[in-house]
Amino acid sequence: MTIHDTFTGAQFATEIARIAQDMGITLQLGSDFQIYSDIIKEHRPEQPLGEPFDPEIQDVNHKNAFWITGWDRQGRLVHTQAMRQFHLATTLADFLDQGFRDFPPTGLPLDLEKSRYLPGPGARLIRGLSCYHGEAWLKGGENGFRGTGIAGALARFALANTVLRWSPDYIFGFMPERHAFRGLVEREGYMHSDPGALYWHMLDSAEVLRGYMVWMGSEDLAHMMSIPPETLVH
Template sequence: MARPDQVIGAPFDPDRHDLGSENAFWLLGHDGEGKLMHTQAMRVLDTGARSLGDYMRHGFRDFPPAVDGLDLERSRYRAGPGAQRMRGCIAYHGEFWIGGSPGQFRGSGLSSILGRYAFLEAMHRWDPDYVFGFMQRSVAFKGFAERHGYMHSEPGALRWFLQGKETPIEGFMVYMHREDLHYILDMPLAELVPMAA
């Protein structure tokens, strides 16, 4: 992928997981000069008959943030009410990145368009019962979940501790049900993003 200063996150690492066109995809964007300016990915999780909450209680360590020095023993996942209800075909959405120079792509409304494109692609490929992702608290507080199109958010879902530090990295779980996806995808984008008009 060659994203500057970023490694592929563990959930999408092909050395850790058996990922192929049936259960995962990447979306890439390039600028006018052919330089990579955007990435995002989705994959279907095999949760069996368990809810996402039960699956993540034991498997959250497979979804770490891309930082060094995590203290996995002190880190934890807390399943909210939405995660407890989620069963069936569940798609995980991550690796969202927009590059470019300051003001070139970020803050332009492009994240709303790109996020919805990933939702549409997931609907075409898998028609998932749910799509979810994790978002750092500071990013969620800036309204990124809403700009992206997510209709539900569970604060305090993840708490990642770094070795030798007492303040954790807090993560929100954002998600949508199939009906939410249809609602968002049916909404005219021009009503949400001025550049789409």
């Protein structure tokens, strides 16, 4: 990453933090996942901590992961995100062929034996220093912030901070199909997606939760950070 890219990324992230502050959200970054786990248990019990960031089962620390929380003016948790890096000697498709069950949607009774991963062209391309983007949550309802446009800005805040910390080759994440159909891929700033990547089967049910894999490369990320973030919010 060039000095110009670093400066642009820092300006981009700072501007989003200012926009969030103006809307009543104070952003906090950290890398102690025991602290993050405690925050989730106390303030977001309806959506448990995702397995990829659970310090009880994963080695997540300041070298390979960080989290973001957002708090409103009343001190309520209104937003979360997290990033974790992987050094892939092979393709992401090969990595997920055996490891996709380590990235389940939280709080659902899943039949992991029946669940399937089908790699798309993006997963066959991705390798090297790759970061997983998860834990995305924004409070809705009467005191929430959904529908304001801030969700897209906050996603870009996480992406920009990942570039500034690690300058990854790729960033990837997973998204329920129903959210992708509503345009969330584009709203979060992702420029590529692999439809039909995940099929999560429910226990004792015929229901299947279908998922997209979303991703971007380093050139995509640089382009994203060149677009003024103030155009994202209403």
